[in-house]
Amino acid sequence: MKKFIICIAFLVSAAFFAAADLSIGPKDIFITQSPEGGYHLYIRKKPGIDSVLLTETTRDPELKADNYAYRSLSYHPVNGDEKRMLDGAFIPPEKNLWSLIDSTPELTTPIGEAFHIWIPYVIAYGYEWSRQAEVQVLDGTYLNIRAFEKPYGDYSGAFTDNPYRLRVTQKPIVGTLPVDTIYMEETVKTFSSLAEKTSGQVLYAKTPQDVIPVIKSVLQNPGPRPLELVFVIDATESMVDEIKEVREMIEPMLKEMLPSWPAWRVALVLYKDYFEDFLTRVACNFTDDLTVFRKSLNNFRVQGGRDIPEAVYEGLDTALALPWIPGSDRKIILIGDAPPHPKPRGRITQEMVENAAKEKSVQMNVIILPHGNTY
Known part of the structure; x- marks a missing residue:
């Protein structure tokens, strides 16, 4: 929240x-x-x-x-x-x-x-x-x-x-989720488009505790090809509760789910916004070592974020530029609560990201987090 x-x-x-x-x-x-x-x-x-x-x-x-x-x-x-x-x-x-x-x-x-x-x-x-x-x-x-x-x-x-x-x-609120929690209309619209254009899933997590089960649902149907999975996560301060939950709970879940594939690699890309301490960052390139992945997940500060929109497309562009292996089952899981900027602040656009994902056969799955009232 x-x-x-x-x-x-x-x-x-x-x-x-x-x-x-x-x-x-x-x-x-x-x-x-x-x-x-x-x-x-x-x-x-x-x-x-x-x-x-x-x-x-x-x-x-x-x-x-x-x-x-x-x-x-x-x-x-x-x-x-x-x-x-x-x-x-x-x-x-x-x-x-x-x-x-x-x-x-x-x-x-x-x-x-x-x-x-x-x-x-x-x-x-x-x-x-x-x-x-x-x-x-x-x-x-x-x-x-x-x-x-x-x-x-x-x-x-x-x-x-x-x-x-x-x-x-931006500052996170301390307390329970109010009944007026909503998902931002523009977040739903843009995230859904990313998923629909690449045959991905549109998923919602109402509380931080819902994030890991929702991620798990994306990994329910393993296929015969090696899995390459990139988490693309909003790392601004509004995400502090969700990232805390992911840090604590994702490794056991991945240890349970990933062996269902013949082989697998995971990666982590973070994004914030322009004029923050970073715009995007490859926190962990593709690895089959979950200890390395976990350390990268714990090795950054969740901070920053001013206006609500963030550099969503820039984060996805960074993920799509990673060294994917030919013939793999390629998935991105985008996790965020805020939409991209309504007008591009840099060179990366929604169309560029969607076209690149389709060209590289990368399925983009999205997990949309809620916003409450502001003050």
Whole structure:
């Protein structure tokens, strides 16, 4: 079971056309990362602030260059029905421009009465006839909270820019699994695709104690060919409980199951994310010595991880590049609780991984772990 603490660090606030106090300080903000695939941002409702809008953080002091508002690529009930004014008129709903704006504060939030904005992992700005792009909202992303004197982001009144930088950390929760445990939709979608494209199994482990029995189920039907088995495991801090269980229990299970094959080799690949202590690591190349495998499993620190998505495809790419023996029964068991990034951060893509696995006849089996609520 995991819970994530999300921190947002205040940078510098630059005011434009502000007569009233439209500043938003660090204590006026509460942000949580959600298994839905984004962040819930709460901004305290203060006297004189009637709407807030997320925009780019850079602004031309002479006001000669456009400074665009951020928007979602799809409808979300938190902000999807919010109105926004531009050039003195409301943006028509049929344009499907879901700006990250709020003019209707909620009375009950973690910080009392507050504006509430849903920030998906991928947001957009600009227009096709001008400058436009998509942005991944990750640890270190800059966001500007523009506070308006009037509702609907109406520029006919005063407004102030409040730039921030998003800082994200992951910490495991101590305690029993709550009833609201869920599997992230994007994790299920992407992991399932990997398995289905390579005739693998899609499996779920609700608790750390379920992981070993689920792994065992993948090894139930030995064949006549030598087995080559690679474990690809998310090694970020949210996985600490599951990895502890694997470290304690996997060797006896493998000693029981592996002799059913005429020969076997196992390997271990770890993955984290960009800007961690490592992106991917071959912790143990193919070996038929379970003592070597066990030592490699105990010889790394489970730490790191900021935003929820991790370098899943990079980990699989590393596993597929191992020295597989021709004619073997080739299996990968991917174990993780978080999806890959919705937009590639490096050169490895889902299509590349799936094509490589099919080309090398590697079956990818996936074990999906749950996420609980975040705070």
